[in-house]
Each structure stands twice: as C-alpha cells, then as structure tokens.
Amino acid sequence: MPEKNNNALDELFVQEPEISKEILRDLLIKYVQLSDEGKIFTKPEFSSLSAKKQVLIILLSKKVLKLKINLEEETTGADIISLTGLARGTVYPTLRDLEKDRLVASKEGKYWVPNYSISNVKQLFSG
Numbered sequence: 001m002p003e004k005n006n007n008a009l010d011e012l013f014v015q016e017p018e019i020s021k022e023i024l025r026d027l028l029i030k031y032v033q034l035s036d037e038g039k040i041f042t043k044p045e046f047s048s049l050s051a052k053k054q055v056l057i058i059l060l061s062k063k064v065l066k067l068k069i070n071l072e073e074e075t076t077g078a079d080i081i082s083l084t085g086l087a088r089g090t091v092y093p094t095l096r097d098l099e100k101d102r103l104v105a106s107k108e109g110k111y112w113v114p115n116y117s118i119s120n121v122k123q124l125f126s127g
Helices: 004-011 021-028 044-048 051-069 077-082 088-100 116-126
Strands: 032-034 040-042 105-107 110-112
Touching: 021 051, 021 116, 032 051, 040 051, 040 077, 051 077, 051 088, 051 110, 051 116, 077 088, 088 105
Parallel strands: none
Antiparallel strands: 032 040, 105 110
C-alpha cells in the first residue's frame, strides 16, 4: 500500500522547465545582437522599452550567452547600468520589483531570469 502512495506522489515532481530557445529568440531579436565574445549590442528599438523591459532584455541576453558560449548568466546591477545606460536609481528598484514579481531571482548581488519565469516574461512583452 505505501508503494502505491509514493508512486502517486511522483506525479508532483518535475524537472526544471526546459528553455524555449524560440521564445528567447523572439523576445530578443528586435532589441539586441550578441557576439561570440559575449558582448551585448543594443539596437535602436531597445531605447524605446521601459526600464523594466530593458533590464529583462539584458538578463535574457545573458541567458542566451550562457546557453551558446557558456558565459556566466548571473549579472550585477552595475553591469546592467553599464549596458543600458539607465541610472542606478532606476536599475536597482526595477530589479527589486522584478524579483518581487518572481520574474527575476538574485543571490549575493547577482541577478538572472529563472527558466520558470520565461513564459511570464513573454506575457509581459505581449501584453
């Protein structure tokens, strides 16, 4: 009897969601270009985005660079400031808001978009 209950509970366990490379491409292609050296180049359309979306685009770009050339995905607020040109007083509150909304995670001052959040980020850009 206990064996059957354990098997029933197995249905609750899943692997971390697989990353949809197509979603990442669709979100990024209009706003950035990436280099094999790990650089992120913003396109003119990037500057028309809200601060929240600019931060997400940079974090998603870092995720792609991790997938393609194995660079560190997690990044600091200072890196985001450098890449976006946004003010410190904009970037850090934006990161806190994104974290509160569970679109971004952080640890020891570094930020990233968890795989489970990508579909929610897509919704933010769609809606």
